[in-house]
Structures are given as C-alpha cells and as structure tokens.
Amino acid sequence: MTASDLLLRAARIGPFRGRGAAGPALVVAALAVVALGACGGGEEEPPPPAEPLSEEDAAIAAHISEKTMLLWDIYNEYDLEGLRALYEESYWEEEKAELESNMAPFRSRGIQFTAEETSPPMEIEPGKWQVKQKARFSGGSVNMKFIYEEFDGEWLLTYAETD
16 A cells, blocks of 8 residues: 555545544554655665766865865964965955954863864865865864865865854
C-alpha cells in the first residue's frame, strides 16, 4: 500500500466514520511514510566523486591549506600584526578591530586552537578558493570557512566566517 493509498484510506475513515482511534493512528502512520519518502529514507547520498585536480590547482590547494594552518599558528601566538600578512589589505582594515576583540579572551586565558581541515581547498569560482576547517580549543570548537583570492601572485584572505 502506498503513502497515497494510506492517506486516502485515512480520509475515508476520518474520526467520525471509523471505529475508535484507528482513523487518527492511520493518518499519523501515513504522514510518517510520506515524510520518510520525502527525506529519502533517512540515508544521506554520498557527494559526487570529485575530479582530480590539475597539477597547478593541486599546488594552489596545497598552498592554501598551508597558509590557513599558518593563520592558526599566528593566531595561537596572539600576533595580530602577523595575521595582517595573510589578509588582503582592504579586508584587513574591515576586520582588524573585530579580530583584535575576538582574540583578547583567548590571549587572557592562554587558549590555543588546534585546526583540522574539514573540506579541502576548492575553487568556488575562477580565482577564488575556499577551505573549511574546524578549530578545537579547551571549552569548544569553531567551524570556519575561509576564502582566498590571488593578488599579484600572492593568495590572500578576502573572507572568513564561522560556518
């Protein structure tokens, strides 16, 4: 019996035509079947296989991975000016005050981050690469998304947000 058949049967029985609580129970069962079908049975489909990167793109991805791990090393030293070298200048100017404010409680407690890549660098549009990382620290973790663009041969951070 399909979900549609169950819904039709439940509608015919209804609370006034059926016997006892069979009508409402059938409606709930039918809705559960429909919901399961709509959600694909609760199993996630694996992402489509990624095409292998060209040699040039693989080198860019490796560079961005290293640069993002360096970002965390500098952050763990609480070196605000050291971070500046990783940021595109106008983005740095936008983010500097907030970055300093966010860094203060970690500095005062001596908290360090341990980062791991959760999504390898990938080109999201021509000349723009994204990497996702999870950074753990005592008391929690943060999921981050970083976007880099190339300026005069240098890959610089142009966007970062919690993910």
